[in-house]
Amino acid sequence: DTVTVSGRVQAKESGEYVNYNFVFPTVEKVFISNDNSSQSQAKQDLFGNSEPIEVDESYLPF
Numbered sequence: 001d002t003v004t005v006s007g008r009v010q011a012k013e014s015g016e017y018v019n020y021n022f023v024f025p026t027v028e029k030v031f032i033s034n035d036n037s038s039q040s041q042a043k044q045d046l047f048g049n050s051e052p053i054e055v056d057e058s059y060l061p062f
Contacts (some may be wrong), residue, residue, distance in 0.1 A: 007024045 010023045011023050012019045
């Protein structure tokens, strides 16, 4: 499975100060089928020299 989390920084004015908050608008879980084309695409290193990390499923919001 592949999980995509995207977010953005939102500025909120509070009197004379500006507060910046990180907002998570979307969390998507993408299922990868077992056919060869999807598996070969999933194994590509899209970020260059990156390593997979293990995430405890209890931390995920779904």
